[in-house]
Amino acid sequence: MIELEGLTKRYGEKVAVDGLTFAVRPGMVTGFLGPNGAGKSTTMRMVLGLDHPTAGDVRIDGRHYRQLKDPLTYVGALLDAKAVHGGRSAYNHLLCLAQSNGIPRARVAQVLDTVGLTAVARKKAKGFSYGMGQRLGIAAALLGDPRILMFDEPVNGLDPEGIHWIRNLMKSLAAQGRTVFVSSHLMSEMALTADHLVVIGQGRLLADTSMADFIRENSRSCVRIRSPQRERLLDVLHDDGITVVEAGGGALEVAGGKAERIGELAARNGIVLHELSPRHASLEEAFMQLTAQAVEYHAHAGPEPAPRDWGAGWKGA
Amino acid sequence: MSTHQPPMPQAPAAAPDWQAAPGGPYPGYTSPIPVVRTHLGHALASEWTKIKSVRSTMWTLGVFVVLVLGIGLLSASLVKSNSGAESMSDQNPLQFGFFGLLLGSMCIITLGVLTTASEYGTGMIRTTMVACPSRGRVLAAKATVFFVVAFVVTLATSGFVAMIHASMLKDVGGARTPSTGDWLKATVGISLYVALLGLFSLLVGSIIRHSAGAITIMIGAVLAPLVIALFMASQSLEKVRQWLLEYSIPSQMSCFYDNSLSRSGPTGWDPLWIMLGLSAVAFAGAFALLQKRDV
Numbered sequence: 001m002i003e004l005e006g007l008t009k010r011y012g013e014k015v016a017v018d019g020l021t022f023a024v025r026p027g028m029v030t031g032f033l034g035p036n037g038a039g040k041s042t043t044m045r046m047v048l049g050l051d052h053p054t055a056g057d058v059r060i061d062g063r064h065y066r067q068l069k070d071p072l073t074y075v076g077a078l079l080d081a082k083a084v085h086g087g088r089s090a091y092n093h094l095l096c097l098a099q100s101n102g103i104p105r106a107r108v109a110q111v112l113d114t115v116g117l118t119a120v121a122r123k124k125a126k127g128f129s130y131g132m133g134q135r136l137g138i139a140a141a142l143l144g145d146p147r148i149l150m151f152d153e154p155v156n157g158l159d160p161e162g163i164h165w166i167r168n169l170m171k172s173l174a175a176q177g178r179t180v181f182v183s184s185h186l187m188s189e190m191a192l193t194a195d196h197l198v199v200i201g202q203g204r205l206l207a208d209t210s211m212a213d214f215i216r217e218n219s220r221s222c223v224r225i226r227s228p229q230r231e232r233l234l235d236v237l238h239d240d241g242i243t244v245v246e247a248g249g250g251a252l253e254v255a256g257g258k259a260e261r262i263g264e265l266a267a268r269n270g271i272v273l274h275e276l277s278p279r280h281a282s283l284e285e286a287f288m289q290l291t292a293q294a295v296e297y298h299a300h301a302g303p304e305p306a307p308r309d310w311g312a313g314w315k316g317a
Numbered sequence: 318m319s320t321h322q323p324p325m326p327q328a329p330a331a332a333p334d335w336q337a338a339p340g341g342p343y344p345g346y347t348s349p350i351p352v353v354r355t356h357l358g359h360a361l362a363s364e365w366t367k368i369k370s371v372r373s374t375m376w377t378l379g380v381f382v383v384l385v386l387g388i389g390l391l392s393a394s395l396v397k398s399n400s401g402a403e404s405m406s407d408q409n410p411l412q413f414g415f416f417g418l419l420l421g422s423m424c425i426i427t428l429g430v431l432t433t434a435s436e437y438g439t440g441m442i443r444t445t446m447v448a449c450p451s452r453g454r455v456l457a458a459k460a461t462v463f464f465v466v467a468f469v470v471t472l473a474t475s476g477f478v479a480m481i482h483a484s485m486l487k488d489v490g491g492a493r494t495p496s497t498g499d500w501l502k503a504t505v506g507i508s509l510y511v512a513l514l515g516l517f518s519l520l521v522g523s524i525i526r527h528s529a530g531a532i533t534i535m536i537g538a539v540l541a542p543l544v545i546a547l548f549m550a551s552q553s554l555e556k557v558r559q560w561l562l563e564y565s566i567p568s569q570m571s572c573f574y575d576n577s578l579s580r581s582g583p584t585g586w587d588p589l590w591i592m593l594g595l596s597a598v599a600f601a602g603a604f605a606l607l608q609k610r611d612v
Contacts, residue, residue, distance in 0.1 A: 045611070049447075050443055051612070052609075066451065069355060080443065082439070092370035095366050100362070102359050176346050
């Protein structure tokens with residue numbers, strides 16, 4: 001379990017991470033979501049004791065990372081796929097990491113096999129593609145068979161097969177009772193892997209909820225309508241107190257789940273409908289809404305708050 | 318690992334039986350891999366693998382050996398063919414090892430800087446510090462492994478060159494037979510000094526965190542004082558000039574061969590203590606910065 005308490009990191013005037021408090025629990029994949037520059041990587045570096053927090057605290061099973069006597073068999077992390085000396089072979093890179101934690105040499109070959117790099121084990125890391133580098137980083141994270149795993153943007157640079165593999169890997173690691181903490185800026189990716197979500201924007205915590213709750217709370221639905229008798233339909237809906245917006249291409253949209261009511265109204269008035277489809281905003285849109293609020297909040301501090309059109313995300317869908 | 322298993326989202330509060338699970342009060346996965354309490358020995362093994370698994374080590378040390386041996390042989394054969402009967406009367410025949418080691422020290426400086434600074438260039442340092450969160454231990458392991466490698470290679474090379482010089486220049490131009498002190502200084506002494514100079518570079522690399530920058534600083538530190546001193550013709554700067562001549566790194570190195578560029582200043586084993594003091598100060602500085610800064 002990773003516990004953050006009021007974790008804050010300032011670089012001069014700029015606040016990168018602002019009072020984050022949440023816990024990452026074992027037995028599930030926790031998605032750590034935020035737009036670029038939200039402070040995800042800084043947070044992960046603080047968890048691993050690389051950066052010193054300006055304020056607050058982060059503990060791993062009650063201890064600071066630097067107090068761990070067996071760091072790699074406790075926590076495995078993929079931070080930056082290119083955090084490798086290019087002149088060293090994949091095998092030697094993993095070997096020096098294994099030696100630093102007294103991990104048996106045989107594990108090196110095992111993890112190379114797990115990530116599918118056995119064939120290039122003796123090749124220099126600088127010749128690796130981004131995806132291969134990512135796999136090497138994942139191999140390093142798995143080296144100590146740790147109980148806690150942290151992956152910073154693991155799917156970046158992977159091919160579809162690789163993305164599928166890492167998804168299943170994370171799920172199976174969590175199913176074994178491990179703590180899996182994965183950062184991403186792609187909501188769609190998280191929707192497929194994460195059980196729990198922590199969303200940050202501008203370094204602040206925006207949401208800390210289960211995936212299902214997040215979807216329920218943040219998605220908005222609307223009804224899309226097409227009709228050859230457009231003007232009559234508009235009048236009927238207006239009389240019933242239903243607000244309609246133009247959705248482009250001659251279609252109309254009504255916010256909320258009012259499909260049944262609209263269908264009944266159309267039938268009662270003899271209006272032909274070509275389309276009556278309830279739509280749910282995608283998770284990606286829910287995420288953008290949430291993080292856009294953080295951006296707006298920030299903009300109010302400036303001289304002129306930038307107005308934002310909240311519906312823009314799902315109107316275009 | 319690729320078999321798909323459904324995740325089991327569970328809140329810890331809902332599963333009190335986890336309290337009894339292995340791993341103490343914190344539930345979770347327990348690995349079959351034996352847990353080892355890490356110590357300096359692990360860090361040393363890791364750094365040894367690192368230093369021998371990159372080509373820059375082979376290059377810098379290879380060039381070092383070629384320079385020291387090549388210049389040593391060349392100077393000895395030149396002296397032998399050009400000396401008169403009394404041209405080297407009462408001189409130490411081992412002194413011609415100096416030029417090769419002066420140039421060769423540039424290679425040791427480069428390797429020293431690369432040992433620390435290259436990890437910052439590649440980002441490897443973050444991987445290293447995650448694997449070993451005790452930053453002092455990482456620095457100590459790097460310093461130890463590098464120092465031993467640099468000392469052993471320099472000792473073997475300078476020892477070999479000293480033996481060649483002793484046999485080639487025996488009785489040439491009336492040179493004296495080197496004493497035990499001469500032998501010790503020209504082998505163990507100069508090797509300790511060059512290895513310490515390399516260690517100092519390693520620490521500068523850790524402070525500067527930039528390979529090219531740290532190498533330039535170190536080569537400048539070796540060459541600049543002597544060059545600056547040569548241009549200080551003014552009478553008013555005579556004292557500064559004298560100090561630079563006496564304490565510049567080439568002058569210090571020449572002490573081990575008794576052919577000091579000046580007659581005053583450090584003598585005998587003094588340079589070793591000077592470099593030891595400098596390295597200790599640099600180590601303290603590098604350690605303090607390593608603790609304080611973010612990786």
